[in-house]
Amino acid sequence: MAEYALKLTGIEKTYGTTIKTKVLHGIDVSFKRHSFNAIIGQSGSGKSTLMNIMGTLDLPTSGVLEILGTKTTDMNKKQLAVLRNETIGFIFQHHYLLPEFTALENILMPAKIKHGRITQADRAYALELIEFVGLTQVKDNPANQMSGGQQQRTAIARALINKPEIILADEPTGALDSESTDKVYQLLRDINTTYQTTFLVITHDRKVAEKADRIIELKDGRIELDVVTKSS
Amino acid sequence: MLSLKIAARFLFSSKLQTLLIMLGIGVGVSVQVFIGSLIGGLQNDLIDSTIGSQSHITIRSQMRDERLSVSPSFLSEVEDISSEIRAVSSVLEGPGTIDNDVGDSIFIRGFEFERANDIYRFDEALISGDIPEHDGVLIGKDLAEMLAVEIGEQVRIVLPQQGFDTFTFEISGIFDLGVASVNETWFVMRLETAQTLFDTNQVSAVEMQVNDVFATTEIAERLMEAYPDLRHTEWQASNQELLSGLEGQSISSLMIQVFVMISLVLGIASVLAITVLQKSRQLGILKAMGITDFKASTIFLAQGFILGVFGALIGVGLGLFLNVAFTQFAVNPDGTPVVSLQIDPAFVMLSALVAITASLLASIIPAKRSAKLSIIEVIRNG
Ligand SMILES: Nc1ncnc2c1ncn2[C@@H]1O[C@H](COP(=O)(O)OP(=O)(O)O)[C@@H](O)[C@H]1O
Ligand SMILES: [Mg+2]
Numbered sequence: 324m325a326e327y328a329l330k331l332t333g334i335e336k337t338y339g340t341t342i343k344t345k346v347l348h349g350i351d352v353s354f355k356r357h358s359f360n361a362i363i364g365q366s367g368s369g370k371s372t373l374m375n376i377m378g379t380l381d382l383p384t385s386g387v388l389e390i391l392g393t394k395t396t397d398m399n400k401k402q403l404a405v406l407r408n409e410t411i412g413f414i415f416q417h418h419y420l421l422p423e424f425t426a427l428e429n430i431l432m433p434a435k436i437k438h439g440r441i442t443q444a445d446r447a448y449a450l451e452l453i454e455f456v457g458l459t460q461v462k463d464n465p466a467n468q469m470s471g472g473q474q475q476r477t478a479i480a481r482a483l484i485n486k487p488e489i490i491l492a493d494e495p496t497g498a499l500d501s502e503s504t505d506k507v508y509q510l511l512r513d514i515n516t517t518y519q520t521t522f523l524v525i526t527h528d529r530k531v532a533e534k535a536d537r538i539i540e541l542k543d544g545r546i547e548l549d550v551v552t553k554s555s
Numbered sequence: 556m557l558s559l560k561i562a563a564r565f566l567f568s569s570k571l572q573t574l575l576i577m578l579g580i581g582v583g584v585s586v587q588v589f590i591g592s593l594i595g596g597l598q599n600d601l602i603d604s605t606i607g608s609q610s611h612i613t614i615r616s617q618m619r620d621e622r623l624s625v626s627p628s629f630l631s632e633v634e635d636i637s638s639e640i641r642a643v644s645s646v647l648e649g650p651g652t653i654d655n656d657v658g659d660s661i662f663i664r665g666f667e668f669e670r671a672n673d674i675y676r677f678d679e680a681l682i683s684g685d686i687p688e689h690d691g692v693l694i695g696k697d698l699a700e701m702l703a704v705e706i707g708e709q710v711r712i713v714l715p716q717q718g719f720d721t722f723t724f725e726i727s728g729i730f731d732l733g734v735a736s737v738n739e740t741w742f743v744m745r746l747e748t749a750q751t752l753f754d755t756n757q758v759s760a761v762e763m764q765v766n767d768v769f770a771t772t773e774i775a776e777r778l779m780e781a782y783p784d785l786r787h788t789e790w791q792a793s794n795q796e797l798l799s800g801l802e803g804q805s806i807s808s809l810m811i812q813v814f815v816m817i818s819l820v821l822g823i824a825s826v827l828a829i830t831v832l833q834k835s836r837q838l839g840i841l842k843a844m845g846i847t848d849f850k851a852s853t854i855f856l857a858q859g860f861i862l863g864v865f866g867a868l869i870g871v872g873l874g875l876f877l878n879v880a881f882t883q884f885a886v887n888p889d890g891t892p893v894v895s896l897q898i899d900p901a902f903v904m905l906s907a908l909v910a911i912t913a914s915l916l917a918s919i920i921p922a923k924r925s926a927k928l929s930i931i932e933v934i935r936n937g
Contacts, residue, residue: 371935380843381931401847408845415934419840423564433844435557481844 325392327353328489328521329377334386336372336544346372347544349386354537356391356488359515359522361532364541370525371493373541377523378411378491379403391488408437412482412520414492420466420474420481427453427462430480437485445484452480455517456510472503479510483518490514492524496531508534558850561841562857565834576826577866580910583819584870587812587906589877594808595897598801602768605797606790608675608732610762612771614778614785622647622757623785630670630761636781637774639765642673645758647749651742654711654721659701661712661742665749674764677730677743684728690748691727695738699729712742714752722752812906816913823862823917827855831921831928838925839933852922859918863911871907 336347346369354360364370375381376388379395388395391410395403412433420429427449434445453462456476461469466477475495482490492511496504508531515522524535532538533552540548566573614633616623625645634643647665652658668686672678677686682696684706692710694702704710704726711723724744732738750756765774771789778787791798831838838851875898882892 375931375934378843380934401849404842404845404847406845407843413843419836419843419934421564421837421840423561423568423837432841436841436844436846436850439557 325389326355327389328356328358328391329354329523330389330392331377332387332389334373334376334383334388336369336376336381337384345544347376347383350544350546352539352546352549354521354523356521357515357519358536359512359534360524360537360539361535362523362525362539362541363527363529363532364547368541369544370541372544374491374493374523374525378413379407380413408433409485410488412485412487412490414475414478414482414490414495416494416497420477422465422467425463425465426458426469426473426477429466429477430484433481433485448486449480449484452483455514456480472499472506475499475503475507476510479507479514483514483520486518487520489521489523492522494525494527497527504528504531557846558853559857559861562854562861565830565837565854566858566861569830569833572826572830573862576823576862577869579822580819580862580866580914581869581873583815584867584906584910585873585877586815587909588871588874588903589881590808590811591902591906592874592878592896592898593881593894594804595899595902596894598804599897600894601797601800604733606768606794608680608734609790610674610760611764611768611790612775612778612787613760613762614782614787615760617784617786622755622759623761624756625758625761633761633763633778636777637765639767639770639774640763641766642670642764643761644670644674644763645746645761646671647746647753647755647757648759649714649716649749649753651712651714653702654713655702658713659698660740661698662740663712663714663742663744663749663752665744665746665752667746674762675732677728680730680732681728682731684726687727687745687748690724690744692724692748693728693730693741693743694726695741696729696731697735697738698740698742699726701739717753812909816909819910820913820917823859823914824920827858827918827921828924830858831855831925834925835928836933838928839930842928842930843934848926851928852926855918855922855925856915859914859916859922860911863914866914867907867910870910871903874903874906 330353331350334347334350335345338344338346350373362370362374372381376383379388379390390406395406398406421432424432430449430452431441431445434449435441438445453459456479458473458476458480461473466474469477475498479495495511496507499507511522511524512534514520524531526532536551536553538548538550538552539546630643630645634640644666649663651661651663653661666675668677677693681693684693687693694710699705702710706726706729709723709725711721713719713721732741746758765771768790771791775787775789778785842848842851878896878898882896885893887893
């Protein structure tokens, strides 16, 4: 197994064809497996753009991305979809649950995409995750009939169902109150210790960031600061 | 399976919209089923009234005016040639005139009524009197009117081919076979009577009816094989107008169906195109979770399929209901339906299948659009 969960070499991103806006200026950075990383920076500094590229949701204008030692450059859309499904879990600021499905069904969806059906093991693991994120009471609620915090915890459980190596979270508590925020971060940290999942979390919250193993600050599309708070 | 499940949920989550489009498809299919049954019924009525009491295939001698010797077993032998042959009857015929000032032409036809009734239904066509038991004759209502005769009265005829001898017959019944030329000229008697009259023990022709009037050619070919020295004619030879009438109806029916289908396809396509927009957020997140573009597009094909299947079911139900309602309410004064509808299960199935196929076709464009939808647009504009 590769040493790094993610390795970025010279990643650049330019938006627009006529009026070009360069958003990322040659990012070189690697993230160790099992580490918990925070990405901070002002609004518009390129955090989301970077994370979307790391998650293969968006393509860099130039540069190379390696996920668990595999270059993504030559992979086609289908291969990328499979890679995302099996190795990356996403948590967004807006939870993006499927409102047509219940909490449990939402959590099982990546597994269903992976296997074409839901295995006994998937179901057992989903129930374990539901327990873990504290949703047992509401697991059969339609996704849009839960509180914001519950919805976000559902999204977290969904990100975990396929036991992904990497979790990418873009301001996962941006839409939550401070109490829920604390709960969610504690949860992410617990998952990191329990399941050894690599975390990259974009956050506004310095307090949250300080609990990470490593903090990276972006400024105008460049890495301004890279602090390792505790080595893993 | 995943696509089908997601599609079902998507449809179920916007119930009203789903119901409306299913109804739309249903109405389209019901129009098809109804028009199809109506045209089918009209055609059957037309076929029935035109050739229902005619010979469908007639076999005669190769030589004009030469008669056939028919043994008693011959007719059942012909009947056994194909199970499609439902009636076989022999006839001895010849021209004659009424012995009056005008000298009205008549067409003398001698039948074995037990067999001939299977083709001409004289028993049902009688408006008065009975089938002759001895030497009586049946004449059409128009001839009876022209001659001003009634049951029991005598008619004298002249046979030009028998040296202008005259013969007298008692009228035992008057029929209405629904065709003017028949009602005006036929002079119907028992085969034995005709054989005595024409002084022969032969017959002129063997006539038959078949179950499917459009399958005569095949049967005629078999008859030819079995009786190479006989000549056959099929009903089509003398019913060109009927054939072109039927064809015209079929074409106009097809046109209606095609246009109904086109409007269906357009309707479904536009509704599904809107669903792609409505569900773009869901599609984006499904793609982020690793659903492939192809799988994503099959969600919309599945939606088209589900809409098609349920729409078709609604349509078949509604169409059959329309048929029943039509036969209940569009009736003649005597209570019989104006047109007796012809519900053809194969055609109903076909309409349903066409609707499902059309729905699938209509969902191709939305499916392609959903495959192209970019995740990043959705995530950004969340
Ligand atoms: N599709 C786009 N077209 C043009 N500019 C964009 C697009 N998406 C993002 N940007 C710009 O890129 C910059 C970085 O955006 P983003 O990565 O969202 O920053 P952050 O997440 O740090 O707030 C911003 O200036 C934003 O306006
Ligand atoms: Mg952002």
